[in-house]
Structure formats: C-alpha cells, structure tokens
Amino acid sequence: DSGVTQTPKHLITATGQRVTLRCSPRSGDLSVYWYQQSLDQGLQFLIQYYNGEERAKGNILERFSAQQFPDLHSELNLSSLELGDSALYFCASSVEKSFYGYTFGSGTRLTVV
Amino acid sequence: AQTVTQSQPEMSVQEAETVTLSCTYDTSENNYYLFWYKQPPSRQMILVIRQEAYKQQNATENRFSVNFQKAAKSFSLKISDSQLGDTAMYFCAPSSGNTPLVFGKGTRLSVIA
Numbered sequence: 001d002s003g004v005t006q007t008p009k010h011l012i013t014a015t016g017q018r019v020t021l022r023c024s025p026r027s028g029d030l031s032v033y034w035y036q037q038s039l040d041q042g043l044q045f046l047i048q049y050y051n052g053e054e055r056a057k058g059n060i061l062e063r064f065s066a067q068q069f070p071d072l073h074s075e076l077n078l079s080s081l082e083l084g085d086s087a088l089y090f091c092a093s094s095v096e097k098s099f100y101g102y103t104f105g106s107g108t109r110l111t112v113v
Numbered sequence: 114a115q116t117v118t119q120s121q122p123e124m125s126v127q128e129a130e131t132v133t134l135s136c137t138y139d140t141s142e143n144n145y146y147l148f149w150y151k152q153p154p155s156r157q158m159i160l161v162i163r164q165e166a167y168k169q170q171n172a173t174e175n176r177f178s179v180n181f182q183k184a185a186k187s188f189s190l191k192i193s194d195s196q197l198g199d200t201a202m203y204f205c206a207p208s209s210g211n212t213p214l215v216f217g218k219g220t221r222l223s224v225i226a
Contacts, residue, residue, distance in 0.1 A: 002157070033213055042204060042218040043158075056213055088156060098208040101148045104158035 003027060006091050006105035014113055018079040021108045023091030025072055029103070030096055031055065032074040034066055037088040037107075049074055050096065081112045115140045115207050117217035125223040126195045133180075134190045134220045136205030142166075145209045147181065147188045152219070153201040161203070164188065192222075200224045 003026035013019055025032050034046040045058035049068035060066075063081075068074040078085060088109050092102035116139045126132035138147070149161040164172045164181050171179050176196075180189045188207070192199055202221050206214040 035216075043216040045213045045215065048213050058213065090158060092158070097210040098212075098214055099146055099210045101146075101150075101160045101163055102158075102214060103160075106155075106157055 002103050002105065004029075004091060004093050004103050004105035006089075006108050008108060009106065010109045010111075012111045012113060013081060015081055015083060017081050017112075018077065019081065019110065021076040021078070021089055021091075021110075023074045023076070023093075023105060025074070025091075025093030026103045028095065029093035030072065031094045031098075032068055032072070033092045033094075033102060034060075034074070034076050035090040035092065037090060038084075039087070043090065046076070078110070083112050086110055086112045115142075115145075115209070115212070115215045117205055117207060117215055119203075119205055119217035119220050121220045122218070123221045123223070125225055126192075128195055128197060128224055128226050130195055131191060131193045132195055132222065134192075134203050134205075134222065136188045136190070136217060138186050138188065138205070138207045140186070140207055140209070142209040145207055147179075148206045148208070148214065149177070149179070149188075149190045150204045150206060150216070151199075151201045152204065153198075158204075162190065195224045197224050197226060 005024040030051045035043040046060040048056040091105045147164040202219045205217045
C-alpha cells in the first residue's frame with residue numbers, strides 16, 4: 001500500500017457520460033497530480049493541485065476538470081466521454097515540490113464503450 | 114519545457130545478467146532531479162532511483178545504479194543481477210522540483226529465465 005488511495009479501481013461507462021475519479025493523497029502530502037496513461041503509452045500530465053489551489057496544468061481537455069478539497073482529497077471529473085478517453089488514470093502525491101519524486105496510487109482503469 | 118527520450122522501446126536480458134536502459138533529456142534548468150520509475154504488470158508506479166543533478170556522484174540503490182552525464186544530458190539505468198521480478202516498463206523522468214514530472218515513453222524490459 002503506497003498510501004495514495006484511488007477509487008474506483010475500475011470503471012466502465014458509455015460514451016457521452018460523466019464520471020468522477022477520486023484520490024486521497026498520502027498523509028502529509030499537500031500536492032496532488034493527475035496523469036493519464038493510454039494503452040502502452042507513457043504518462044501524460046493532466047493537472048496539479050497544491051493545498052487546494054491549482055498549481056500547474058498540462059494537456060488536460062476542456063471536458064476534464066479537477067479540484068482539491070480542504071481535506072486534501074482530489075477529484076478528477078471527466079465529461080462527454082469518448083472512446084479515446086479509455087485509459088489508466090493515476091493520481092500521485094508529494095509534500096510540495098517534486099524533489100523526492102511522487103508516490104502513486106494504483107490507478108483507475110476507465111473503459112468507455 | 115523538459116523533454117525526455119527513451120530510445121529503446123523494448124529490451125530483454127537473461128536472468129542474473131546486467132542490462133542498461135538509456136534516457137536523454139532536455140532542460141533549461143541548472144538544478145533539477147532525475148527519476149527512474151518501474152511499472153510492473155500490476156501497473157503500479159514504483160520509484161526505483163533518484164539523482165540530484167548538482168551531485169556528481171551517481172546514485173545507487175542495491176542492484177540499481179545510474180550513469181548520470183550532466184553535460185550530455187544523459188541518465189541511464191543499470192540493473193545488475195537481473196531478476197524475473199525486474200520485468201516491467203521503466204520510465205525516466207526529470208523535474209526541476211517546481212514543475213511536474215515529465216515521463217518518457219518507457220522501455221519495456223523482459224527478464225528471461
């Protein structure tokens with residue numbers, strides 16, 4: 001157990017639908033990062049939150065949004081889902097900056113049918 | 114912006130042998146950090162080793178070591194005494210500390226008995 005909790009582990013939904021992925025960071029970590037990993041691809045950075053505030057944004061689609069709550073858990077909302085959104089979505093956390101790397105959750109496998 | 118190139122999409126090695134995975138990167142930062150992550154078939158992202166760019170000494174973690182060439186912007190990973198459990202995707206990732214980790218496309222390593 002890495003200390004970063006992601007739910008659900010698996011999600012199957014239809015095109016056009018909306019889903020919410022949840023992440024609880026490791027205790028003491030204030031930064032949360034979301035990454036997307038499509039089949040046999042590298043990890044693409046989506047967005048970072050630090051202590052409730054958006055800190056950095058990557059190649060995140062307008063259909064996607066995220067937030068970090070006062071208890072530091074984070075949610076990634078994906079709407080108007082398309083087949084191409086099928087991927088493994090990772091959440092990772094760190095203390096503040098990435099000097100020591102990140103601790104990753106086990107990911108949420110999203111399948112859009 | 115940081116970019117990462119892992120030029121070996123796939124590699125294989127016999128059990129107990131040594132293998133080296135290559136990584137080159139581009140960054141405008143003077144001080145930064147470099148990471149190797151391992152992703153076994155379970156899909157969990159696991160930190161293997163970390164290098165601080167201002168340190169000339171190469172990092173080692175048990176059977177894992179790096180060859181860091183700052184001028185050449187090269188950061189290779191050497192795995193000694195390869196074990197079946199080393200079979201995984203390996204990702205190289207640089208970070209300035211202030212920016213999110215940027216991952217390469219990965220090298221798929223197979224350890225053969």
